[in-house]
Amino acid sequence: MTEAQQLTITGTTYSTNEAGCKLVITKKTRNQMKEDAYKAAGKVGGNAIGKKIDLDGLALFSGLNTIKGAAGSTFSIDQLRAAISDCYAQAEPVPLPLQAVLHPYHYDDIINDMATPGTNNIPPDMQKDFLQYYFRGSEKLWNTPIYVTGNISADTADDAYGAVFSKLAFIYLVGWEPEEWVEYDPSLRGWEIGVVADYTMVEEDGTYGRALLYDASSPTA
Numbered sequence: 001m002t003e004a005q006q007l008t009i010t011g012t013t014y015s016t017n018e019a020g021c022k023l024v025i026t027k028k029t030r031n032q033m034k035e036d037a038y039k040a041a042g043k044v045g046g047n048a049i050g051k052k053i054d055l056d057g058l059a060l061f062s063g064l065n066t067i068k069g070a071a072g073s074t075f076s077i078d079q080l081r082a083a084i085s086d087c088y089a090q091a092e093p094v095p096l097p098l099q100a101v102l103h104p105y106h107y108d109d110i111i112n113d114m115a116t117p118g119t120n121n122i123p124p125d126m127q128k129d130f131l132q133y134y135f136r137g138s139e140k141l142w143n144t145p146i147y148v149t150g151n152i153s154a155d156t157a158d159d160a161y162g163a164v165f166s167k168l169a170f171i172y173l174v175g176w177e178p179e180e181w182v183e184y185d186p187s188l189r190g191w192e193i194g195v196v197a198d199y200t201m202v203e204e205d206g207t208y209g210r211a212l213l214y215d216a217s218s219p220t221a
Helices: 027-032 037-058 077-089 104-115 124-132
Strands: 017-026 067-069 098-102 138-141 144-148 159-166 170-185 190-203 209-215
Touching (some): 017 170, 027 190, 077 104, 098 104, 104 209
Parallel strands (some): 067 209, 098 144
Antiparallel strands (some): 098 159, 159 209, 170 190
16 A cells, blocks of 8 residues: 555457358249248358358467467367466466367367276266267366367368467457348349348457367377
8 A cells, every 4th residue: 555556547449340241042043942042041141150250259269378289289188177277377367257169179189088998087977978978069177168169170280279268358349240131133133132240359368368279180080
């Protein structure tokens, strides 16, 4: 209390950008398709914008201040534990709760560790549980939910980025959520189906997580 200091608050301005796609269903195509043409086109467009948003978020992992692992290194349950411990141990602990997002082949390394008898002295009952529910969508290790997504892409050397992080590490700023339209275009003799979202994804604090760079080669056994 004897050393007065001035508190300074700074802010950052972010701008959203539009992203979307457009499909055209011609009258001829609609009449020839057995499946409902609008339903099929809408599913393709919806999946496309969903994946685009997901990829923009996943691309932020490599920008975190600390990267655990390196190109060509093998992932394991020990590497995941170390990254989580690192988040708790830094001078300003990473705000809880934590979550982890992994490439499917990184998660395969964890399951292989846990399912192999004698590995890391993991109890047989726990090994049985993980084998039974392998890839059910999400798991929890060290009180950290583990999410797996194939939208994480490996580079030409088969390395990929996952991450352990707090939700405060990133910002998802929305102008408007994905919205669709259907409009007839006489010049095309067809219907235009489109979907557009207005958003941006940015890193807010690179110290609030750990990037995981490890080999993501396809398992052979």
